[in-house]
Amino acid sequence: MRRTLYLKFVLAYLIFGLFGFLIVTFFVPRVTRDYLIREKAEDLYAEASLISSTYAGGLYSSETSLENVELQLSVLAVYMNSEIRVINPSGRIVIDTTNQPPVDQVVTIEGFDPAFTTGTYYSIGNFFGSFDREVLTVLAPITTDYSIHGYVVIHADMAHIEQTSNMMLSICYITLVILFLLSLIILIFFTQLVYIPLRRITKAAEQYADGNYHYEFQVDSEDEMGYLAACLQFMSGTIATQEDDQKKFIANVSHDFRSPLTSIRGYLEAMLDGTIPPEMHEKYLGVVLNETDRLTKLTNGLLTLNNLNTKGMRLELSDFDINQVIRDVAASFEGTCRKKNIAIELRLTGEDLFVTADKSRIQQVLYNLTDNAIKFSNPDSVIKIETNIQKNKLFVSVKDSGIGIPKEDIGQIWTRFYKSDLSRGKDKKGTGLGLSIVKEIIAAHGENINVISTPGEGSEFIFSLPFAPEDDF
Ligand code: ADP
Secondary structure, three states, X not given: OOOHHHHHHHHHHHHXXXXXXXXXXXXXXXXXXXXXXXXHHHHHHHHHHHHHHOHHHHHHOOOOOHHHHHHHHHHHHHHHOOEEEEEOOOOEEEEEOOOOOOOOOOOEOOOOOHHHHOOOOEEEEOOOOOOOOOEEEEEEEEEEOOEEEEEEEEEEEHHHHHHHHHHHHHHHHHHHHHHHHHOHHHHHHHHHHHHHHHHHHHHHHHHHHOOXXXXXXXXXXXXXXXXXXXXXXXXXXXXXXXXXXXHHHXXXXXXXXXXXXXXXXXXXXXXXXXXXXXXXXXXXXXXXXXXXXXXXXXXXXXXHHHHOOOOOOOOOEEEEEHHHHHHHHHHHOHHHHHHHOOEEEEEOOOOOOEEEXXXXXXXXXXXXXXXXXXXXXXXXXXXEEEEEEEOOEEEEEEEOOOOOOOHHHHOOOOOOOOOOHHHHOOOOOOOOOHHHHHHHHHHHOOOOEEEEEEOOOEEEEEEEEOEOOHHHO
């Protein structure tokens, strides 16, 4: 079996991890670094502006001494972890909180251009070569009376920003690893709840496809997987039963065909080799004819059953008078009844009684039931056929006072080929198909048939039929 689904899921999991890693490696550092620089630059710029308008301004208006301003800026620089400079427009460093030039020495920043931040309020670099490392620089002019006297320049070491950025990146990596491990839970859930049951179901489906319908498997969950497994098991169970039924059916058919054929062959051979003398031929030919009758009946029964399929049976529904159909069926048995001195008594409700059903199939039901009633009745008895209405439903009953059906057989009489032991003596030609045909026809109409029987006293078969809509008459 190919394990593609699992591989796909694991692959998706790995892709998830890989993308997470790529994002954390390439995207997060840039965004965090930019953010930290911007934040820091904003803070420094605000500070620079404040210094330029306070201490530094005082320096140029000679309100505060150089030493005083230098001291205050040094304290601030330590506090802000940065270097603060006051630079003249020419580039001369007036104050530098880290390397304060001696009073008698002029230290100038070569090429100083206050417009170096072009467009933003900060820049990153070595500030005109005055640093041997990268620094973040912000600059605020010191103005009085609309003229610029100098600049407050604050430098922050980029190494600090990089350090913070790296620390945040480490946090991201740790979070990613935790998330990756946590999402393993999803993989485990998928394996337990979907993949393993699915493999069992697939394996079972393969077994069923190979015809092993008795293969058993277990999926305990009560979710869609469990339902799917239960449906599959139910389906295989049904197919298995059908297969068993079919085997039984074929065994029965073969058996029922073989016995008349064996006896026909036996009689014919005996006639041919002279075991049965010519003067007896007529008698035994009669027996042979009887056997062929049985075969014909069996074939017809099988054909009818084959055409009847409860789900697929096509009924030709019409509205007809059931009373009339009963009268006709009873009349067709007149000859048989006379031979056994049996009377058929009709107790019909009303003159006519219209039902909606397949007329020829219902005729067959009545025929089979009446035929059985006569077959299993004792001579000189009465068979009653009744129609009556109960609770707005029409019931037809065929009742005899014959041999009856033993309790243990009642459940089986509807099964194909079933013949009770009691009946075998009375009915040698029986095929055991009559009642299964009856049952299927009634079921196809969506109606019911029942039997009440007492051995030695008789049987009554009762089935229901749907009334025809009253508007039709
Ligand atoms: P068959 O064609 O052999 O009569 P059925 O399917 O019609 O087959 O009947 C099956 C079995 O049910 C019969 O063999 C008999 O044992 C029993 N049976 C059916 N109808 C009656 C009846 N009216 N009285 C007693 N037994 C009956």
